[in-house]
Every structure is written in C-alpha cells, then in structure tokens.
Amino acid sequence: MTDDAPSAATRSPWRELAPGIYLLRTAGFRMNVGLVVGTERALVVDTGAGPIGAAEIYSHVRDVTGLPLLVVNTHAHAHHFFGNGYFAAQGVEEFWATSRCGTVQGETGEEQRTLVAAVEPAMGAGGGRHTDVVPANRLVEGTPVDIDLGDMSVTLFHLGRGHTDHDLLVGAGSVLFTGDLVEEGADPAFEDSFPADWIRTLGKMVALEDLYDVFVPGHGEPVSVSEVITQMNKMRSAVRVTRLAMDEASLDVTKAIPILPYGPEQSRALLIRLRTLAHWNWLTRKH
Ligand SMILES: [Zn+2]
Numbered sequence: 181m182t183d184d185a186p187s188a189a190t191r192s193p194w195r196e197l198a199p200g201i202y203l204l205r206t207a208g209f210r211m212n213v214g215l216v217v218g219t220e221r222a223l224v225v226d227t228g229a230g231p232i233g234a235a236e237i238y239s240h241v242r243d244v245t246g247l248p249l250l251v252v253n254t255h256a257h258a259h260h261f262f263g264n265g266y267f268a269a270q271g272v273e274e275f276w277a278t279s280r281c282g283t284v285q286g287e288t289g290e291e292q293r294t295l296v297a298a299v300e301p302a303m304g305a306g307g308g309r310h311t312d313v314v315p316a317n318r319l320v321e322g323t324p325v326d327i328d329l330g331d332m333s334v335t336l337f338h339l340g341r342g343h344t345d346h347d348l349l350v351g352a353g354s355v356l357f358t359g360d361l362v363e364e365g366a367d368p369a370f371e372d373s374f375p376a377d378w379i380r381t382l383g384k385m386v387a388l389e390d391l392y393d394v395f396v397p398g399h400g401e402p403v404s405v406s407e408v409i410t411q412m413n414k415m416r417s418a419v420r421v422t423r424l425a426m427d428e429a430s431l432d433v434t435k436a437i438p439i440l441p442y443g444p445e446q447s448r449a450l451l452i453r454l455r456t457l458a459h460w461n462w463l464t465r466k467h
C-alpha cells in the first residue's frame with residue numbers, strides 16, 4: 181500500500197459508477213442506495229429501513245454533495261422507503277414513486293413495521309423520532325418522467341408488473357437503477373410478485389441495452405445486460421416447471437420445489453404466488 185492510498189477510515193463508501201452517479205451498499209438489508217448529482221440538485225434512490233439507516237445514508241450523501249435533495253422510492257417494501265421520514269425531517273420535500281407505490285406505501289406501511297424491527301427497533305415499534313411512514317408525494321403515472329438536476333437528467337419509468345405491481349426504474353446516464361426487479365447474489369423475491377409479467381418486464385428492460393450499460397439491482401452487485409437475460413431465462417423456466425406441476429393433478433406440487441432453479445424459500449414463494457394468482461384468475465372468470 182502506498183502512502184497516498186486512502187485508509188479504511190477515510191475511504192468513501194460510495195462507488196462512482198459513472199460521472200456523478202454513485203452506489204452505496206447499506207448495512208442491515210444490504211440494500212443498494214443510488215445517488216445522482218447534478219449542478220443544482222441531487223437525487224437519492226431509496227432511503228433504507230428506518231431512521232438509523234437513513235441517518236447513515238444521509239450523512240454519506242452529505243459527504244458527496246450539499247445540494248438540495250429529491251428522493252425516489254423504487255417500490256413499497258419497507259427496507260427501501262422507511263427512511264423517508266428521516267429525509268423529510270432534513271427538509272426533503274419531493275418523494276417520487278409510481279402512483280400505485282404511493283398507495284401501497286400508505287395502505288401497508290403500518291403492517292410492514294414488524295419486518296424491520298430487528299434492525300430498526302424504533303421504526304418497528306412505531307415510536308420515536310422520524311418513525312412516521314411517509315408515502316411518496318410526487319407520483320409517476322403511465323408516462324416516464326424526466327427530472328433535470330442541472331447538467332444531469334434522470335428518467336423515472338415503470339415497465340410493467342414484476343417484483344411488485346408498481347416497480348419504478350431510474351435511468352441516469354448509462355446506469356439503470358432497477359430496484360428489486362433484478363437481484364444479484366440472491367434469488368428474486370416472489371412474495372408480492374407477478375411472475376409471468378416479471379419475465380416480460382425483464383424482456384423490456386433487456387431491450388433498453390442500447391441506453392444502459394450498468395444495471396443496479398436492489399441488492400447485490402451491479403450487473404450487465406447479459407446477467408439480466410440470465411435471470412429472465414431462469415425465471416421463465418421456473419414458471420414453466422411450476423405451472424406444469426400445478427397442471428399435473430396427481431402430482432403434489434411441492435415436489436416441484438427441488439427441481440426449481442432457486443433455493444427452497446423462494447421456490448416455495450414462487451409456487452404459493454403462482455397458485456394464489458391462478459386462484460384469483462379462476463375467481464374473476466367464474467364470478
Ligand atoms: Zn429489497
């Protein structure tokens with residue numbers, strides 16, 4: 181190590197993916213936070229699981245820029261937006277998400293508190309400073325929204341159902357923040373997902389490969405388009421295998437779990453989700 185190599189204490193936790201576009205891996209849920217810095221404003225992608233995590237993120241943001249901030253929430257899972265209250269207390273006024281995300285944040289926020297209790301006790305208990313659930317207040321409807329940060333523009337858009345029914349993507353330069361539509365180092369999370377739509381949405385994302393070189397997942401390392409294609413193909417075969425098992429009346433569908441390309445937990449989640457959605461479809465057809 182040379183004398184001018186940064187020490188562990190001074191090394192920035194941010195990784196600069198492109199000029200003015202940064203990535204921070206948070207503790208706890210190991211969630212990826214994005215930061216896009218213009219000449220007039222800066223934009224933060226996702227705020228963490230509560231005030232403890234958000235305070236850390238905010239302090240790291242302030243090491244990079246003192247500009248006014250906007251926040252984007254990729255989706256309404258607690259560990260991506262429960263830091264909004266802390267950011268609001270720091271004077272942030274604009275919280276962007278899809279309109280459906282804003283609704284889900286408002287409707288499910290309170291019941292999601294238990295999910296973060298282990299890493300954010302006050303947020304989990306719903307008491308203490310900056311523990312309010314703050315839903316998005318700037319809503320992206322059907323069409324993409326461009327936000328000018330000053331010599332840097334970001335595009336917010338929704339490509340269809342997938343990890344949830346309201347995932348928002350954030351394009352900045354050659355970098356695309358995908359939220360949990362893409363996972364790296366872990367299986368995709370199917371609990372609130374629409375698996376068949378998710379495959380199509382990943383296909384639309386892949387079609388953007390001329391625009392974006394770096395795809396930043398909600399968790400894990402940034403990936404290239406080839407890894408998004410791999411995830412899409414794996415999901416297609418997993419959905420196919422699960423549906424075959426569901427159609428085969430004599431077969432116990434849980435027997436499909438070992439042959440799915442995911443670990444037991446997410447294989448089971450995929451199975452339960454496909455069964456639930458099939459049941460919903462059956463109900464809406466019959467009644
Ligand atoms: Zn996540």
Ligand SMILES: [Zn+2]
Nearest residue numbers: 255257343360
């Ligand atoms: Zn999620």
